[in-house]
Amino acid sequence: MSATPALALDDITCRFAGRDGGAPYTAVENATLRVGEGEFVSVVGPTGCGKSTLLNVAAGLLAPSAGVVSIFGERLQAAQGVNRRAGYMFQADALMPWRTGIENVVAGLDFRGVPRAEARQQGDAWLRRVGLAGFGDRYPHQMSGGMRKRLALAQTLIMRPDILLMDEPFSALDVQTRQLMENELLALWADDRKSVLFITHDLEEAIALSDRVVVLSAGPGTRPIGDFKIDLPRPRDVSEIRMTPAFLALHREIWGAMKDEVLKAYERQKAA
Amino acid sequence: MRLRALQVLILALLIAVWYLLTKPGLVPNFYFEQDNRAAFFFGEPQKVFQVIVEWFSSGEIFAHLWITLLETALGFVIGSVFGLAIGLWLALSRTASAVMDPYIKGFNSMPRVVLAPIFAVWFGLGIWSKVALGVTLVFFVVFFNVYQGVREVSPTLIANARMLGASPRQLLRSIYLPSAMSWVFASLHNAVGLAFVGAVVGEYLGSARGVGYLILQAEGTFDVNTVFAGILVLTVFALVLDAAVGMIEARLMTWQPRASETEKV
Numbered sequence: 108m109s110a111t112p113a114l115a116l117d118d119i120t121c122r123f124a125g126r127d128g129g130a131p132y133t134a135v136e137n138a139t140l141r142v143g144e145g146e147f148v149s150v151v152g153p154t155g156c157g158k159s160t161l162l163n164v165a166a167g168l169l170a171p172s173a174g175v176v177s178i179f180g181e182r183l184q185a186a187q188g189v190n191r192r193a194g195y196m197f198q199a200d201a202l203m204p205w206r207t208g209i210e211n212v213v214a215g216l217d218f219r220g221v222p223r224a225e226a227r228q229q230g231d232a233w234l235r236r237v238g239l240a241g242f243g244d245r246y247p248h249q250m251s252g253g254m255r256k257r258l259a260l261a262q263t264l265i266m267r268p269d270i271l272l273m274d275e276p277f278s279a280l281d282v283q284t285r286q287l288m289e290n291e292l293l294a295l296w297a298d299d300r301k302s303v304l305f306i307t308h309d310l311e312e313a314i315a316l317s318d319r320v321v322v323l324s325a326g327p328g329t330r331p332i333g334d335f336k337i338d339l340p341r342p343r344d345v346s347e348i349r350m351t352p353a354f355l356a357l358h359r360e361i362w363g364a365m366k367d368e369v370l371k372a373y374e375r376q377k378a379a
Numbered sequence: 380m381r382l383r384a385l386q387v388l389i390l391a392l393l394i395a396v397w398y399l400l401t402k403p404g405l406v407p408n409f410y411f412e413q414d415n416r417a418a419f420f421f422g423e424p425q426k427v428f429q430v431i432v433e434w435f436s437s438g439e440i441f442a443h444l445w446i447t448l449l450e451t452a453l454g455f456v457i458g459s460v461f462g463l464a465i466g467l468w469l470a471l472s473r474t475a476s477a478v479m480d481p482y483i484k485g486f487n488s489m490p491r492v493v494l495a496p497i498f499a500v501w502f503g504l505g506i507w508s509k510v511a512l513g514v515t516l517v518f519f520v521v522f523f524n525v526y527q528g529v530r531e532v533s534p535t536l537i538a539n540a541r542m543l544g545a546s547p548r549q550l551l552r553s554i555y556l557p558s559a560m561s562w563v564f565a566s567l568h569n570a571v572g573l574a575f576v577g578a579v580v581g582e583y584l585g586s587a588r589g590v591g592y593l594i595l596q597a598e599g600t601f602d603v604n605t606v607f608a609g610i611l612v613l614t615v616f617a618l619v620l621d622a623a624v625g626m627i628e629a630r631l632m633t634w635q636p637r638a639s640e641t642e643k644v
Contacts, residue, residue, distance in 0.1 A: 168542070
């Protein structure tokens with residue numbers, strides 16, 4: 108890991124105005140998080156704890172109420188637009204339904220003004236890499252959930268972002284498709300080792316994929332409460348690594364830190 | 380095909396009943412005192428068709444149909460463009476929409492057909508007064524759909540495009556416009572119908588050409604058969620327009636899922 112982290116969130120606080128003049132809601136409070144260059148970091152936490160808020164801050168889509176976001180040492184000002192060095196893969200479907208597969212993949216190149224033929228060529232290459240060769244002329248609605256996720260992955264990666272932000276990208280998929288996608292993500296990541304900030308509520312997924320797992324406290328006022336190094340060997344197969352004793356030991360350890368927060372979040376939701 | 384046969388059968392039945400009840404002397408009078416009164420008020424189908432055949436064989440109708448079509452098309456296009464532009468503007472600017480809100484509501488709830496005489500004064504008895512009426516009718520249908528459509532664009536879609544590097548202008552072109560267009564197409568059938576209404580009502584209120592004018596003329600001479608002939612031609616014409624819109628829609632909206640589609644892989 109180099110001295111300057113790829114992504115640094117320092118003392119981030121996000122406060123949202125209350126509805127109809129109610130009390131403001133503090134989603135994230137004094138959160139500090141770093142992702143080194145080429146590092147795969149997962150953030151886990153109970154539901155509704157502000158994980159996505161943190162990711163939107165890192166993406167420059169949301170200005171924090173307080174705190175500093177630095178990208179490779181440069182301060183990110185949300186007023187100056189989004190984080191140009193990051194690609195973002197959303198939890199919900201973000202493909203343009205009126206564009207075919209290939210047109211969706213090359214959307215970013217289009218915006219950048221890359222000539223059509225060249226964009227097309229790169230797009231085809233990326234479709235092949237994510238296993239969608241020959242499906243480029245289909246519309247998103249003609250694809251399965253797994254195919255749409257692969258398309259979204261190609262759409263993000265074609266821009267060659269230095270930082271990859273992922274917000275529970277596979278949470279809507281069935282277990283089998285999900286493990287396939289996780290392996291594909293790891294294979295693609297192994298090619299050029301981007302910095303990844305991966306948000307999930309699934310601890311197993313987090314451990315299987317990451318170099319480091321950060322545990323968030325229950326909201327409101329979420330902040331990291333645990334930071335665990337995952338020293339499992341790579342390359343990994345996500346479905347096999349889950350059975351190894353080292354994995355289970357890590358799982359037990361991190362779950363121990365997470366359990367109280369999950370219960371706290373559950374109690375709070377029940378009370379609300 | 381059985382469906383088609385039934386549909387034709389209903390049409391034949393309607394015409395048969397029409398004929399039986401209006402042919403003087405065929406059925407004993409049960410309402411009117413004189414034999415030819417029913418024919419006077421309701422026309423006779425064979426005479427109506429005679430008028431239509433005459434119109435088309437002499438070519439007299441084409442000039443009128445062309446005018447009505449032109450008014451409909453112009454009203455539709457101009458109304459849609461305005462609706463799209465102002466819908467986009469108000470949907471993207473919260474201040475503008477807040478300021479304009481009562482005016483939009485006011486104009487929309489006004490029965491706009493009453494504007495027809497004013498338009499006749501402003502734009503004369505040519506096609507433009509009819510186009511203007513069509514525009515006021517079409518505008519609101521398209522406007523509300525675009526407004527709604529842009530407001531309901533998924534925030535994820537916008538955030539995604541921004542992360543992919545879209546400038547505000549590119550965002551408008553590749554997210555807001557296509558998204559609004561799908562709503563415009565949803566309202567297209569409605570909008571074309573209203574443009575047609577605008578054209579015919581406008582002609583009816585004062586004109587020198589058009590199918591509405593033919594109807595007005597015939598009415599002035601109590602020529603009910605010609606009135607019915609005009610109505611029939613208009614109806615068929617409206618059906619043709621609707622089918623044309625359906626074809627354009629199917630062409631441009633291939634990306635939209637259809638309910639019965641099971642083509643997933």
